[in-house]
Amino acid sequence: MNAKLTHESAGASAGKGRKVSNETFITLFMIAVLVLVFAAAGLVVPNFFLPQNMINILTNNWFIVIVGIGVTFLLVTGNFDMSVGGVIALAGVLSAYFSQGANVSQNPLANGLGLPYGLAVILALICAMGIGGINAFFIARLKVPSIIITLGTMMLARGIAQVVTQGAQRNTSLPSVFGVIGTIAIPSTSIKVSVIIMVVLVIAAVIFEKKTVPGRRTYLIGANSQAAWLSGVKVTKHLASLYILSALLAGITGILLASEFKAGVSSRATGYEFDALVVALLGGVSINGGRGSVLGMFVGAVILSVVTTASTGLLLSPDWQFILKGAVTFFAILAQRYALERRKV
Amino acid sequence: MNNTAQQPSRAELDRSRARRSTIKKYYIYVVLLLIVAVFSVMKLDQVPLFGRGSFLSRDSIINLLRTAAPIMTLSGAFTLLMISGYIDLSVGSAMSLNAVVFAFMVLNGFSFLPALLLTLLLGVVLGAINGFLVMRLRITPVIATLVTLLLFKGVALLIVPDGTSAVKSTAEQTMPGWINNYARQDVLLGLPAAFFVALLVIGILVVVQRKTILGKYAAAIGGNRTAAELSGINAVKIVWLLYIIVGVCAALAGVARASYMSLGDPLSGDGMELACIIAVLLGGTAFSGGEGSVAKTMIGALIIMTVTTGLMTVIPAYWQTLAVGTVLLAAVVLNHLLVREKA
Numbered sequence: 001m002n003a004k005l006t007h008e009s010a011g012a013s014a015g016k017g018r019k020v021s022n023e024t025f026i027t028l029f030m031i032a033v034l035v036l037v038f039a040a041a042g043l044v045v046p047n048f049f050l051p052q053n054m055i056n057i058l059t060n061n062w063f064i065v066i067v068g069i070g071v072t073f074l075l076v077t078g079n080f081d082m083s084v085g086g087v088i089a090l091a092g093v094l095s096a097y098f099s100q101g102a103n104v105s106q107n108p109l110a111n112g113l114g115l116p117y118g119l120a121v122i123l124a125l126i127c128a129m130g131i132g133g134i135n136a137f138f139i140a141r142l143k144v145p146s147i148i149i150t151l152g153t154m155m156l157a158r159g160i161a162q163v164v165t166q167g168a169q170r171n172t173s174l175p176s177v178f179g180v181i182g183t184i185a186i187p188s189t190s191i192k193v194s195v196i197i198m199v200v201l202v203i204a205a206v207i208f209e210k211k212t213v214p215g216r217r218t219y220l221i222g223a224n225s226q227a228a229w230l231s232g233v234k235v236t237k238h239l240a241s242l243y244i245l246s247a248l249l250a251g252i253t254g255i256l257l258a259s260e261f262k263a264g265v266s267s268r269a270t271g272y273e274f275d276a277l278v279v280a281l282l283g284g285v286s287i288n289g290g291r292g293s294v295l296g297m298f299v300g301a302v303i304l305s306v307v308t309t310a311s312t313g314l315l316l317s318p319d320w321q322f323i324l325k326g327a328v329t330f331f332a333i334l335a336q337r338y339a340l341e342r343r344k345v
Numbered sequence: 346m347n348n349t350a351q352q353p354s355r356a357e358l359d360r361s362r363a364r365r366s367t368i369k370k371y372y373i374y375v376v377l378l379l380i381v382a383v384f385s386v387m388k389l390d391q392v393p394l395f396g397r398g399s400f401l402s403r404d405s406i407i408n409l410l411r412t413a414a415p416i417m418t419l420s421g422a423f424t425l426l427m428i429s430g431y432i433d434l435s436v437g438s439a440m441s442l443n444a445v446v447f448a449f450m451v452l453n454g455f456s457f458l459p460a461l462l463l464t465l466l467l468g469v470v471l472g473a474i475n476g477f478l479v480m481r482l483r484i485t486p487v488i489a490t491l492v493t494l495l496l497f498k499g500v501a502l503l504i505v506p507d508g509t510s511a512v513k514s515t516a517e518q519t520m521p522g523w524i525n526n527y528a529r530q531d532v533l534l535g536l537p538a539a540f541f542v543a544l545l546v547i548g549i550l551v552v553v554q555r556k557t558i559l560g561k562y563a564a565a566i567g568g569n570r571t572a573a574e575l576s577g578i579n580a581v582k583i584v585w586l587l588y589i590i591v592g593v594c595a596a597l598a599g600v601a602r603a604s605y606m607s608l609g610d611p612l613s614g615d616g617m618e619l620a621c622i623i624a625v626l627l628g629g630t631a632f633s634g635g636e637g638s639v640a641k642t643m644i645g646a647l648i649i650m651t652v653t654t655g656l657m658t659v660i661p662a663y664w665q666t667l668a669v670g671t672v673l674l675a676a677v678v679l680n681h682l683l684v685r686e687k688a
């Protein structure tokens with residue numbers, strides 16, 4: 001019965017006799033937008049259709065896509081996670097600090113705890129999940145608005161990262177294994193392990209979202225958390241797990257990025273929380289809850305990638321990126337709403 | 346029967362509620378006094394910013410109040426908006442943009458008053474944009490103001506010439522020296538004009554919140570928007586007006602900041618939205634709107650300024666983010682413990 005209920009809620013406003021749910025409809029709609037944007041970019045930007053450029057567009061944003069998975073699930077439940085950028089920095093810095101050699105230098109930034117890299121990674125991920133736990137406690141338990149708390153924990157996470165690195169970065173006396181996972185690529189291609197991790201995580205997230213009971217419950221909570229609670233869904237627990245999951249994904253991203261740059265930098269991923277939110281909104285996630293998909297978010301990430309690549313190709317100054325992101329989000333929200341309203345008629 | 350059983354517990358409940366409301370009324374003053382006391386005891390002699398003597402010296406207090414002008418102006422208006430249950434995350438970007446535009450005009454030969462008036466006009470426009478997105482296009486306030494956060498910041502960055510970090514004197518143009526006067530020159534008691542303008546604005550906002558129909562309507566909308574609209578309040582118009590008021594205050598804050606730093610820094614307002622949220626929450630305004638006080642937000646704003654400037658003098662700058670984040674979470678906990686229950 002539960003399954004039937006969630007299934008109906010997903011397609012409730014889709015009208016009778018239609019086979020495509022609103023989620024799929026919006027994803028298809030955004031794919032159409034993507035094709036248009038892509039064609040337009042190809043017409044104005046020289047060398048846009050080169051194969052290498054296509055691969056870059058699909059793989060460039062792997063870090064935003066990975067954190068976007070957690071942010072998307074939370075948005076579906078009607079909650080924000082603005083702490084992901086801070087958590088990325090924290091996990092990266094801690095993975096460096098834990099694995100740096102102990103007592104090797106006079107410079108305090110070169111001395112770490114001297115743990116094996118694997119252990120360092122696990123501990124860094126646990127710390128990242130700790131930030132997620134704080135989010136979970138305040139938001140799921142105390143029912144404090146998520147935007148306020150996650151902005152606070154963003155500062156908390158980045159603040160710890162800054163204290164550990166004294167406002168700079170840790171990049172000396174790292175074990176050689178530190179820089180491996182973020183830099184190795186599939187032989188004779190430019191595709192990195194990080195990209196493969198992204199693909200695996202996206203596939204897993206799509207299966208979780210469409211085919212599992214907890215995945216569907218996420219939508220039920222977003223559509224009507226009161227109804228979800230009454231029908232026996234443990235809303236608090238579910239929301240808490242999602243926040244911890246989101247922090248874990250951000251932590252993985254942080255470790256991969258730190259490895260790629262062979263440094264734990266405290267200012268890494270500044271503003272990524274906005275980017276994750278932007279790609280989720282581009283992909284049709286509704287902040288009012290109950291609608292959105294990871295696949296849509298991925299399409300959103302590719303759209304953002306096309307737009308930023310095109311603006312670089314047109315030699316626009318990097319200062320344009322804020323305006324582009326803002327404008328693209330704004331129009332995406334309006335276009336999606338317009339399309340959905342037309343559909344109901 | 347059920348009633349008699351509940352009787353004693355209800356009396357107890359009333360007592361605890363009365364105690365709670367007393368704590369709620371006065372705790373913020375105690376917090377401010379405690380923080381000031383702590384920093385006064387610390388040795389600050391060696392610190393260049395404070396120069397001579399203790400935290401409570403005339404110089405350091407004047408310095409604190411001078412730098413507090415932007416956040417006090419802005420968080421006052423922010424309170425009204427939060428009372429009505431809405432939020433504006435773009436205030437920091439709006440303030441940066443106003444600062445950049447003001448500095449740009451001064452650099453290009455405008456005198457003070459026209460530059461100020463045009464910046465205020467820009468503030469009205471920025472506020473109206475937010476109002477339009479939230480109230481006319483009905484985009485969720487958080488998302489709408491995040492979009493404008495990106496847009497305002499982008500425009501501010503574009504105005505700043507390539508290769509420099511701020512609008513300031515160049516080889517061709519020099520920033521007139523008088524840009525500093527507004528936020529630094531002694532007008533009365535060592536305090537500059539910007540501070541008194543901030544006081545005036547806060548005075549007006551306190552009166553607006555307590556004594557005018559706008560304040561009552563804001564609280565009514567925050568309490569229950571549907572009920573407010575059914576009783577004849579034009580919520581769209583009122584909230585739109587509140588966004589414009591926030592925009593104007595962002596303009597004033599931007600001018601004060603540009604004048605204080607004598608340049609237009611496109612990142613100077615970063616984090617302002619968080620500072621405002623902290624001030625408002627410390628001041629006891631409910632998350633969901635419906636109640637709050639501009640006057641108490643001012644105490645909240647002073648607490649943040651005391652903590653940040655006070656901390657800067659005793660610990661390295663890279664602790665700042667962690668400190669502010671911790672203060673924010675502490676403010677949320679205090680607010681949760683004391684305000685959440687609606688009587």
